[in-house]
């Protein structure tokens with residue numbers, strides 16, 4: 324905790340309840356290193372990513388309290404020993420560190436900041452919120468300020484690496500906020516992947532959005548290459564294997580190439596969520612006066628998937644947009660090699 328904030332807390336604590344000594348104990352408790360015996364963890368959001376991430380925390384021996392709007396989604400974690408809470412506020416009141424990974428910025432606002440049911444209302448002094456949703460940098464800033472005014476801390480820590488990274492505990496984590504808090508959280512982050520400290524509140528979100536800018540055009544390149552290879556009469560699987568170790572190799576290819584070939588379009592990462600992320604990026608670009616035509620193109624292609632009712636497929640479903648554009652299907656036998 325920065326000194327001015329500490330002093331403000333101390334003067335607050337001496338004139339109001341809780342009494343100074345209790346406050347001091349709590350403050351000291353929050354400075355303790357994070358470990359399964361001292362730190363109670365809360366988890367809000369048990370979707371495609373969250374359920375695996377929360378699982379790693381339980382497996383490491385932490386006491387975990389979980390909330391999801393859709394109770395059934397939290398059941399696998401309850402089976403592993405998690406406590407179920409009825410609201411984000413109830414999660415926070417039983418936790419020292421509360422993670423959230425939900426859908427949209429509006430969900431983040433409601434699960435963290437709602438005065439009647441939000442996590443911040445239930446968090447004790449010195450508690451920490453860690454929002455791992457890809458969300459708006461300005462909202463991350465607002466949450467950090469709201470947390471500081473309650474003598475709590477908030478870190479924005481969105482992730483990249485998809486459901487496999489979540490399963491494997493190999494996510495890239497982009498953290499923004501107080502650096503000492505991020506350092507203190509490192510035993511927890513280490514269970515989920517590799518944490519990268521990016522700077523002040525909101526900087527984690529900016530890093531994640533820039534990450535999405537890179538992925539957007541990479542995905543377009545990947546599916547264009549596949550459609551091209553198919554149309555040219557190549558065997559697409561053979562083609563992907565061949566390029567994977569060359570300069571065209573990428574994580575996107577590793578994660579999605581074979582899923583596309585097997586027509587496995589199940590979500591590791593939802594089209595709907597990607598359209599949301601790219602929309603946030605474009606809004607930020609507008610504000611910054613920044614032209615990123617590759618990003619805009621990718622966003623339009625992904626939007627066309629939503630128009631076809633494919634928003635709940637995974638991002639590899641981008642192949643469908645390129646197939647429709649060209650009246651081809653990777654499922655059909657490749658055309659006879661075109662004459663030169």
Ligand SMILES: *[C@@H]1O[C@H](CO)[C@@H](O)[C@H](O)[C@H]1NC(C)=O
Pocket residue numbers: 487488491493
């Ligand atoms: C997940 O872990 C397995 C085994 O350690 C490894 O083979 C695989 O490449 C990892 N996948 C990802 C996406 O990190």
Ligand SMILES: *[C@@H]1O[C@H](CO)[C@@H](O)[C@H](O)[C@H]1NC(C)=O
Pocket residue numbers: 650651
């Ligand atoms: C589009 O593809 C279908 C199925 O392969 C084919 O029957 C049709 O002739 C194609 N349309 C044009 C204009 O080539």
Ligand SMILES: CC(=O)N[C@H]1CO[C@H](CO)[C@@H](O)[C@@H]1O
Pocket residue numbers: 367368369370371390391392393396424425426430434
């Ligand atoms: C509020 C909340 O945590 N909702 C999540 C519950 O789980 C679904 C999917 O499993 C997510 O999409 C929600 O964001």
